[in-house]
Amino acid sequence: MTRGITPPSADAAAQARARQAVLTKPAGALGALEDTSVWMASVQGTCPPQPFMNPRVVIFAGDHGVARSAGTSAYPPEVTAQMVANFITGGAAVNVLARQVGAAVRVVDVSVDAPAEYLDALDPGVVRRRIRRSCGSIDREDAMSPEETVAALALGTALADEEIDAGADILIAGDMGIGNTTPAAALIAVLTDSDPSSATGRGTGVDDATWARKVSVVAAAVSRAGRDREAPVRLLARIGSPDIAAMTGYLAQGARRGVPVVLDGVVSCAAALVAAQLLPGASAWWCAGHLSTEPGAALALEELGLRPLIDLDLRLGEGTGALLALPLLAAAATTLADMATFDSAGVSDRAH
């Protein structure tokens, strides 16, 4: 997992910056869209870049021991399997938003806490590669074994390969799992050296008492992890989860193969932080789709040096915030590609 990566093209980025400066608009007037166009040029290795044509979402579904043992969610764990079915029948927010932008959606049961037979009614829509059923309650025990962690990372790597080989030019990692913001907060607290209370949010909407309990669970997990940033695989085993480990492998493999990723909410931000530890420089291949209301998302994106494109108080996960950002990526590319220059349009620049 520690093999290096090829950085995005600095040449294409420089060409994009130079081209932005001669387009018929005040310098910098397209704000963050200009930076986004530069990033797109760099990851596509060409200037001007084109809108992404084949976005693909993989939803990593898994349950979490803490949800059952410590009650850190507003919803019962059964909802995870029910939502997997909803993804397959196309009724979830991620399905609706994916149809709007022409993105493929695939759902993977990584560690759902349901009898494997529930998938029988859903095949072939769901990927059956379960690592284990649910995971340990991270306030008191490891989420999974070292072997399971390696297998989950390899699953994510394989899924990224499959999506890329199927033609993906941009990847999205969605999440579904009652309780999954608890390990996400714990991982972010460790990897950003933050206080558990400042990394812990209300997830699906817990009340004050549940939030306080969730903070204590996160604090216990952080204490168990020992703030060891340097051993990301061990960290995933101790306080992560199979679904987040698989997502980590997927994000890392995107960077390794030079296929960019739009990050989504706090769970994908947590996986991204771990992937960036595994694979230094990987974050150059990623952009931040949106800023979740979960406080850990802002901590993680700041650590990764990524500015979110959308900030609309979303906290749904599934890949929804990343999908909403795709039209902005297209706008960044098309303005850079198609706008007239001062010279071509006969417009006076400020220097004249």
Next chain:
Amino acid sequence: MTRGITPPSADAAAQARARQAVLTKPAGALGALEDTSVWMASVQGTCPPQPFMNPRVVIFAGDHGVARSAGTSAYPPEVTAQMVANFITGGAAVNVLARQVGAAVRVVDVSVDAPAEYLDALDPGVVRRRIRRSCGSIDREDAMSPEETVAALALGTALADEEIDAGADILIAGDMGIGNTTPAAALIAVLTDSDPSSATGRGTGVDDATWARKVSVVAAAVSRAGRDREAPVRLLARIGSPDIAAMTGYLAQGARRGVPVVLDGVVSCAAALVAAQLLPGASAWWCAGHLSTEPGAALALEELGLRPLIDLDLRLGEGTGALLALPLLAAAATTLADMATFDSAGVSDRAH
């Protein structure tokens, strides 16, 4: 101009809120998109709402005496006419973004400071209904006469009628005019009772010395206006401009005819503030496409009670920030319309 308006449908809004509560997601997890879907239901008078299918942009082009007399812009006034030509040939950012979302673009020479003959090369793409050539330097004289002000408002009203009669289901007001952020700042300072320095920004990117001069121009204009919020037509004549007056008429007519508007940058926010004075309740028909870096935009949107959808440090105007918001409006409508409910998908709600 003081005829009342019909408010958007409270029934449709209530239906939209009720429907959001039973969709398969945590309550409120789609954040501001949920409020946007409620607004769309209210202005369309039906639930669920549909994505807007016929967005139309009118760009109000005009020059400003202050740009020439006080030098408040980083670009020479000649750029206004040059950019009108760029809009017609389709090379500006607004053209590129309009093509991406299927929006029509029309440009109106309201008060450009160029010989009328420059339009000859551009017909029939540009609307020739000039109110006057440029306008008075508002730090020392009225922008225009009362008769010109009334004519400019009527021009905007007529343009909205033309767009609506051509099938527009959502209107956008774009701006183009070297110096136009100066009257926008002055109008906003008066109508939000703000200090001139807090309402004045850097427009196309002026340096510190020019910004300080611009603040003194805005302060002089505010002083000339006497902070008379109750006489919006007189206010436009004294410290506005023909293009902003026409935009005001256009925004008001959208509300009057029940056709919603996506506001753009600081110039359209200034016109919206004036239109809301002319026509109380009009802002219920508007949404805020984005938050410009111009400080007056935030002041105006707060006064209007509107939350911007996009916040990407844009400061281009032309309607660009409003166009970027259209995919988010579509996402708000389609999630409300097409997501499964807890009942239909067999997903447990938190109450279960």
